[in-house]
Amino acid sequence: MRAAGRSVRARLRDRIAASDPGLLRLTAGLRTVGAIALTLAVLALLGADVHLLVAGAMAAMVATFAIREKQLGAQAVTLALGLPVALVSVTLGAVLNARLYVGDVFFVVLIFCAVYGRRFGDRGTALGLIGFQVYFLSLFVGAEISSLPPLCGAIALAFCASAVLRFAVVPATPTGVLLRLRLAFRARLAQLVSAQLDLLDAGPDEMDKALEAVREGTARLHETAMMIQAQLEDGTPDESAARLVQRRIADAEIAAERLGLLLLTARSAERADTLTLHLPGAPAPSVGQLAVPDEATATLRRDVQALRALVLRAGSGDSGTALAHVRNRLLGYRDEENLPPAPAAVQDVFRGIGEAARSVLGLRIALDGPLDESDDTPATARSREELDAEDAAIDGGEEPAQEQETGLRxxxxxxxxxxxxxxxxxxxxxxxxxxxxxxxxxxxxxxxxxxxxxxxxxxxxxxxxxxxxxxxxxxxxxxxxxxxxxxxxxxxxxxxxxxxxxxxxxxxxxxxxxxxxxxxxxxxxxxxxxxxxxxxxxxxxxxxxxxxxxxxxxLVLPVRTDRRTNELLGTVLDRLAEVTEAAVGQLSGGAADELLDRARDLDQALADLRAATQPLTHPVTPLRARRHTARYVVALLETCAYHARTLAATAELLPTHPSIAADPRLRGAAGRTVRNIETIAARVADEHAAARVETGPSIASLLGSDAGTPRYGRITDRVLRHLERLDEAVVGLARPLGVPMAEPRA
Incomplete structure (x- = not known):
């Protein structure tokens, strides 16, 4: 019964962690409600009237939600500075409340200063927000000069209650938030594997629903990875530890997304297009039952379930023999061990399961430290050696300074x-x-x-x-x-x-x-x-x-949605070109680069673009064709980002992975793709640009790849597939963006 109870609690914890990554929403709600309740309780004991109760509740809410810094020390400073700002604001509100024109002019000036304060970061934003909201509070409760002393006392009490909740009752340190985000990543990764298992078992009538669940799970996993990236600098003890967690999170995300694509390919009549996993509402490819022996089908289903169990148990402290046996079996697929007789596409799924198991092992080592190695098989030992070599190769880099706009721009x-x-x-x-x-x-x-x-x-x-x-x-x-x-x-x-x-x-x-x-x-x-x-x-x-x-x-200094999305689209294309060129350069034998940092910059730029296109993709927009175009372009860019991210992760393995060797021919073969990205970016920036997108032979033919090379087992083959898919997706961008195509070269 105790074991069953622990299982139920673990499932409930995972469900909550997945629905609210880092428990950020729950923490914000509890902290705000607690600060308000404490303020009301103290004011009630002091016999305050209803007006002071309402003012205290509103002030406690403002003092709690306005503070956005990550470090507790910075939060304390901002909260301490916010109290005099609030007292001055409510005093001016009471004084100017009866002066119609002067009060209105001051309110407009206060609003300007509050918004302008955002340029000074989180603290400037918080102080501006406090000043505006407390002035609004004075108008709401009808503050007068005679009522200022008790009103200021209620506001001071509200700030003290907010401090008690923030620093004593519901503290949220960067390290704690990062720990909870890691739990959320594990829970969402398990949910994605569960959705992939449903995709494996789905019949023809259920395929669209199962595919949509995989899309949603992939997007939610990526969202959590981005949230972890934002917390790494403050939530880890040093830069090397942050980069290690960053790499392992990226590996796990890529491996999980690739496994979904391999499963979809195994269920399809032909190789599935990566775009299918990123375009909402895209129909699932024609599917049928897996044309493999029943024993192989049962083994595949068992191993996907085993991968899910491995994800759920990672970081739980369970290091028993059964878990080690499951891990060793799945990792063996990376070395072609015990692959069941099946078509090549299905065997690729088994190999993808092995790669996903390796990423889970790396994530667990990075987050929880060294594990017991007594039950390791040779395949597991090799995976550990690769991970250790990659970890040793990590060092920090400096972020380049970005140009800041000035004046009204x-x-x-x-x-x-x-x-x-x-x-x-x-x-x-x-x-x-x-x-x-x-x-x-x-x-x-x-x-x-x-x-x-x-x-x-x-x-x-x-x-x-x-x-x-x-x-x-x-x-x-x-x-x-x-x-x-x-x-x-x-x-x-x-x-x-x-x-x-x-x-x-x-x-x-x-x-x-x-x-x-x-x-x-x-x-x-x-x-x-x-x-x-x-x-x-x-x-x-x-x-x-x-x-x-x-x-x-x-009417005033307008930023049209078209202009905003074009600027962000240009940024995404620039980042995509940088990641692709740097990854291919390293795979061709060039100097090492901060590839995962570049890949995360690309992901952030794409997230900004996705948010900016919401007016275009909103359900009530009357421009239906434009909505479909915007969704299609974003989906194509997400496809490009997936392939670029995978190339970057593969290139970072180059110095330490024994099965990856630099190939100088890759630079020349991928040059067309980089030029096409730059051409599209130039066209987005200037619609009169004359450059055209190039088409021609496949990347593999440009490289002179041998037809007899095994379809898997050579990392070069995987790199070529990602380069070809990236090249196809980039060419696909040309049509919806109105970029002309050049005649194919001989």
Missing amino acids: RPTTRAAVQVAVGSTLAIVGGELLSTQRWYWAVLTCWIVFLNTASTGEILVKGYRRLLGTVFGVVAGIVLAGLVGQHTWTAFALVLVLIFAMFYVAPLSYTLMSFFVTAMLGLLYTLLHTYSLDVLLLRVEETALGAACGVIAAA
């Missing part, structure tokens, strides 16, 4: 000007709608500019906020009717809604807006200012604020 300055203009419009329009609640329009205008960089992104965010607000008003009406004048019941529901708001914020902006509006309905009830007209006015002010934000973004 700097994003923070441009956004500050835009939001100041939009807020001015929102103040004027909001005053016309309501002389008491006009600040809701300003708040919406402010919020739609947060974490956006183009007019299209602001339009989508404004639409989502308005949609969430409309449904939140309905929920607020229902909750206000149920709660009535029960103060502590209302505060309990407020805490629940705040937790839900923070927990869903990274997943759905619409849901977050829904919970915010429902919470505000309860706060109005507590302040005895609730009415249906007030909630309807909130919808009107929200719509007005979103419209003012869009107008300001469209």
Whole structure:
């Protein structure tokens, strides 16, 4: 029973870790709710009235979510600086509340300074956010000069409660976050292997659903790998340890994605296209039952299940003989040991399982240190030797300095000007709608500019906020009717809604807006200012604020969605060319380079592009053809990134792997691919560029590869396959991007 209980707890832990990598959302929600609850408890003991309770709750929420630094020391400094900023802001709010024009002008100046402060990093962003939100708080509770002393005391208490929760009750150190992210990576890797097992067993009618699950699992695994990359510098003791974890995470991600492609190929009538794993909604290739003996099918299914068990047990402290036996059997496939009689495509799956098992072994050694080697087979010993040699070859490198834009071209300055203009419009329009609640329009205008960089992104965010607000008003009406004048019941529901708001914020902006509006309905009830007209006015002010934000973004220093996506597309292509050229150069015998760092730069640039294309791929966009084109281009780029990432990982093995040798011919054979990437980038930057994309013989024929070379067992063959797929994907980019094709060379 105890073993069964541990199994259930482990499954529940893995499920939670996979759904919330690093428990970042859970931590943010608990910390914010705890700070608010502590503030309310102390204020209640002191006999504070409802206005102070509401002000303290809002201040505690602001003091908690505004701080974004990773290190606890930096968080403490920002929180300490934030308190005087908050006190000055609420004092000015109380003083200027009765002075109509002066107060409005100051509010606009404050908004400009708060947004401009983003250029100074996380601390500048936090202090600007605190200044704006506390000024808004003073307007919300109707602060007056006579009520300043108790109000300032409530705010100071809120900051102290936030500090207690942040540093004592729910601390989140970089090392702890990284540890939880590693658990999430393992859980999501196991989920991806489970989806691949379903793909293996899926019938023709279930294939599309199984393939979509593999796509989603691959994307979620990549998302977690990127989150780990962001935490490595602060969460590991030294640079070498960070680079070791980075390499092992990259190896595991590549091996898992490759295994999915091999499984899809084994189920298909022909070799599966990598694009199928990256294009949402792409139909699965025609499939049938595996044309292999029943014994081989059963063995394949058993080994995929064994790989999943190996992933789940990695890092659990279990080093028993059974686990070692499973690991040794799977690693043996890398050396052609015990391969069952089957077609070549199916045998490739077994080899892919062996490569995935090697990546899990490397990940476990990197994260947990040396393991017991007493049960190792020769194949396992060779894998350990390769991993040890790779680890010894790791050293640090320095990040090149990036050029910063100046003046109005700097994003923070441009956004500050835009939001100041939009807020001015929102103040004027909001005053016309309501002389008491006009600040809701300003708040919406402010919020739609947060974490956006183009007019299209602001339009989508404004639409989502308005949609969430409309449904939140309905929920607020229902909750206000149920709660009535029960103060502590209302505060309990407020805490629940705040937790839900923070927990869903990274997943759905619409849901977050829904919970915010429902919470505000309860706060109005507590302040005895609730009415249906007030909630309807909130919808009107929200719509007005979103419209003012869009107008300001469209007319003042506009950044069109096309321009933004073209800039990011050019960055992705530049990074792709850099990774490909550096990887091929190293595989050709050139000098070693920081390939995995370059590959992660490519992944980050691609993530930025994917986010920027959301206005183009949004379901309600009227430009259907444009939406399909944007999705297709992003999927092609993800395919290119996968092949480039794999080439980079293979090239990094060159100095230590006995089966990889440099081939000088690769540089010449892959030169066309690099030139094509640069040609497309030039065309994106200047539509009048005259260069054309080259086509011609395959990479293998340019290299003069022998037809008798085994399809597997020679790393060169795998490198060639990735180069050819990359070349095909790059040529495929030319058509949707309107790049002309050159006549094939003889």
